[in-house]
Each structure stands twice: as C-alpha cells, then as structure tokens.
Amino acid sequence: AQSVTQPDIHITVSEGASLELRCNYSYGATPYLFWYVQSPGQGLQLLLKYFSGDTLVQGIKGFEAEFKRSQSSFNLRKPSVHWSDAAEYFCSVGPSSSASKIIFGSGTRLSIRP
Amino acid sequence: DAMVIQNPRYQVTQFGKPVTLSCSQTLNHNVMYWYQQKSSQAPKLLFHYYDKDFNNEADTPDNFQSRRPNTSFCFLDIRSPGLGDAAMYLCATSRDWNEQFFGPGTRLTVL
Numbered sequence: 001a002q003s004v005t006q007p008d009i010h011i012t013v014s015e016g017a018s019l020e021l022r023c024n025y026s027y028g029a030t031p032y033l034f035w036y037v038q039s040p041g042q043g044l045q046l047l048l049k050y051f052s053g054d055t056l057v058q059g060i061k062g063f064e065a066e067f068k069r070s071q072s073s074f075n076l077r078k079p080s081v082h083w084s085d086a087a088e089y090f091c092s093v094g095p096s097s098s099a100s101k102i103i104f105g106s107g108t109r110l111s112i113r114p
Numbered sequence: 115d116a117m118v119i120q121n122p123r124y125q126v127t128q129f130g131k132p133v134t135l136s137c138s139q140t141l142n143h144n145v146m147y148w149y150q151q152k153s154s155q156a157p158k159l160l161f162h163y164y165d166k167d168f169n170n171e172a173d174t175p176d177n178f179q180s181r182r183p184n185t186s187f188c189f190l191d192i193r194s195p196g197l198g199d200a201a202m203y204l205c206a207t208s209r210d211w212n213e214q215f216f217g218p219g220t221r222l223t224v225l
Contacts, residue, residue, distance in 0.1 A: 046213050
C-alpha cells in the first residue's frame with residue numbers, strides 16, 4: 001500500500017542552524033513528490049516538487065530536497081533557518097493519473113529556538 | 115495575482131444546520147479538491163473534480179456533497195453538520211495532476 005512517513009512529529013532547532021526534515025514513502029512506481037509548508041490557520045504553500053530529472057531540487061525560501069530512490073526518501077533541508085520558518089511541514093506523494101492516491105504525511109512541526 | 119479564494123474564512127453553524135463553503139480560483143485549473151484538516155493532522159481528501167467529473171473518496175461520509183457549477187467555482191455542502199465535522203476545510207486546485215495550489219481555508223465551528 002502507498003504511504004508517506006514523516007518520522008519526526010516535532011523538531012526544534014536554533015535560529016541559524018541547519019535543518020533536515022525526513023520523509024520516506026512507499027510507492028510502486030516513481031511518484032511525484034512535494035513538500036508543503038503550512039503556517040497556523042493558513043492553507044498549504046508549495047515549497048518544492050520532484051517529478052523527474054535532477055534528484056536535488058531547489059525550492060522557495062532557501063529550501064532544497066533530495067530524492068533518493070534507493071532509500072525511498074525525499075528529505076527537506078535548509079542550511080540556516082530563520083524564525084519565520086516555524087510552521088508545519090508536509091511531505092506529499094502523488095501519482096500522475098489519480099488524485100485519489102495523493103497522500104500526505106502526518107506532518108512535522110518545526111519550532112525555532114531564538 | 116492568480117489565486118484560490120475561500121469564503122468565508124470562519125464559519126459557525128449549529129449542530130444539524132446545513133452549511134455551504136465556497137471556493138473560487140483565478141488560475142483556470144481544471145482540477146479542484148476539497149480537503150478536511152483536523153487539528154495537528156494531515157489534510158484528508160474528501161473529493162475532487164477533474165473538469166466536470168466528480169470523484170468521491172471511498173470513506174467520505176454521505177453528509178458531504180460538492181458542486182462545481184463552472185471552472186472557477188466549487189462548493190462544499192455539509193447537509194447535517196455534527197460536532198465531529200468541526201475542522202479546517204481546504205480547497206485546492208491543480209492543472210491535471212501537477213502541484214496543488216491551496217486556498218487559506220475555512221475554519222468551521224459546530225455548536
């Protein structure tokens with residue numbers, strides 16, 4: 001069965017420190033992969049996406065993610081976090097043909113320590 | 115700016131009183147989605163329209179219905195809201211199965 005796992009429910013990092021949020025997926029074919037960010041009381045905003053090609057993708061707000069097929073992972077990284085990065089982050093997996101199989105991970109809440 | 119708009123942002127209704135949430139988009143996307151998101155949980159897909167074709171998720175309660183009168187608008191109708199339906203409702207759009215663009219959400223409170 002298809003699934004997305006974000007093993008870290010809550011992460012706290014110091015402002016200026018590096019960040020890595022983990023995402024593992026289980027899917028029969030190469031999926032479309034997305035990272036979204038959600039601020040409190042707001043909708044989701046796309047940070048970056050991977051469809052094919054270069055496995056290191058750059059996104060908005062200084063984020064990047066690397067697709068590793070051998071590890072079924074799509075981890076999100078940022079070299080230096082800012083207080084404004086505090087939010088909920090969702091990894092999402094979707095196929096090319098059926099929205100009903102778009103799956104969101106359970107999310108990772110990021111807190112920033114001053 | 116092209117965007118996804120949801121109205122109202124906050125909706126309070128009484129137990130059992132029908133309520134309608136609205137979503138409009140200026141992106142001219144052919145796919146529109148409705149998600150339910152409860153506190154500290156991932157969004158849960160309720161249904162989507164691919165053009166005019168309605169696709170209901172298997173576990174979406176019959177209490178939830180949707181209408182898409184044209185490309186730009188989509189409505190979520192909750193026929194008899196229960197306390198368990200209190201949640202954030204998110205509308206999203208996409209061009210085919212590409213990335214989804216989300217509206218700001220409607221926070222529904224059921225008294």
